[in-house]
Amino acid sequence: MGRLINIHTHHPTGRHLEPQGVGIHPWDADKTSLDVSIFQDAELIGEIGLDYACTTDRKAQEELFCRQLAVAEERRLPVVIHCVKAFEPILKLLLKHKIERVVFHGFIGSVEQAAKAVENGYFLSYGFCTERSTKTIKALQATPLSNLFAETDTTPRPIEEAYEMICKIKGCSHEELQWAIEQNYNRLFSINDK
Numbered sequence: 294m295g296r297l298i299n300i301h302t303h304h305p306t307g308r309h310l311e312p313q314g315v316g317i318h319p320w321d322a323d324k325t326s327l328d329v330s331i332f333q334d335a336e337l338i339g340e341i342g343l344d345y346a347c348t349t350d351r352k353a354q355e356e357l358f359c360r361q362l363a364v365a366e367e368r369r370l371p372v373v374i375h376c377v378k379a380f381e382p383i384l385k386l387l388l389k390h391k392i393e394r395v396v397f398h399g400f401i402g403s404v405e406q407a408a409k410a411v412e413n414g415y416f417l418s419y420g421f422c423t424e425r426s427t428k429t430i431k432a433l434q435a436t437p438l439s440n441l442f443a444e445t446d447t448t449p450r451p452i453e454e455a456y457e458m459i460c461k462i463k464g465c466s467h468e469e470l471q472w473a474i475e476q477n478y479n480r481l482f483s484i485n486d487k
Contacts, residue, residue, distance in 0.1 A: 297471065298478050299452040300418050300442040301340065301373055301398040309452055310478065314339030314373050316361055322353040327360050336482065338365045339373025340398060346377045355382070362390040371481050373398050373418075380406050388413070394481050399446050400432065407432040411440045416477055418442035420455055423462070433462050438473035 298310045305311040315335040317325050319342055332338065341361045343354050365372045371394035376383050380402055387395060397410055400417040410417055417436050420443070423429045433441075443455040460470050 295471070297452050297456060298442065298474050299445055299455075300396055300416075300478075301420075301444040301446055302452070303447045304445065304449050306451075312337050312482075314341075316341040316372075317357055319344045319354040319358065319375055320347055320349055322357040323350045325357075327357060329360075329364055332364050332368065332370075335368075335370060337373060338370050339396070340375045341372060342375035343379035343383050344375060344377040345379045345382075355386070358383075359386060359390070362386060362392055365392055366390045370394075371396065375399075376402075380409075384409060384413070387415075394483070396442055396481065398442075398444055401426055401429045402432055403428055404432050404435045407436050411437060414440075416440050416442050416481065418444045419459055420444040420446045421448055421450060421458070422446075424458060430462055433459065438463075438465065438470065439477065441470075442474060442477060443470075 296309045302311050314337040315331055316338045317327060318340055338361055341358055343358055372392055373396045374383060376397055395415040396418050398418045399420050399422060401422055407417055417440060419433050423433055443459055445452050445455055456470055460467055
């Protein structure tokens with residue numbers, strides 16, 4: 294099976310490619326100030342974004358998000374987005390900051406939202422929450438392999454199970470999915486441009 298790519302995990306195993314982002318989560322927006330030196334050696338900024346379901350002040354979240362997007366834009370770094378009930382505001386800010394390499398992690402949105410993300414060249418990462426929502430299953434089915442990642446997020450379940458779930462829902466082979474995700478990883482980190 295080889296090494297797989299787990300684009301977002303809180304339980305790195307060291308057995309697969311598991312990029313670790315640097316950034317301040319929106320839940321911490323009103324209790325943390327941004328010191329841009331944290332991004333000094335970063336290859337990926339994340340998990341950043343907006344969460345309109347939590348109690349953290351929305352204005353504080355938006356200000357922090359914009360400051361981190363400005364760093365990503367200036368340094369031309371990819372970002373991993375945390376998005377809860379804030380898809381349209383996030384999309385608007387991403388376009389304003391001209392961020393090209395974007396992963397919406399743990400995507401649980403609609404087919405229409407997935408289409409908007411794909412239209413802008415963004416990636417959608419699917420994990421185990423996908424199985425709990427018919428809406429998200431339909432979004433996964435509609436997401437092209439060229440815009441897709443797999444993840445385990447906060448669960449200790451192995452990434453192999455996420456790949457299996459995605460293959461089953463999309464009706465593709467493991468080899469097709471693995472190849473596509475490897476290509477997406479190369480694009481995300483501009484590996485072919487180096």
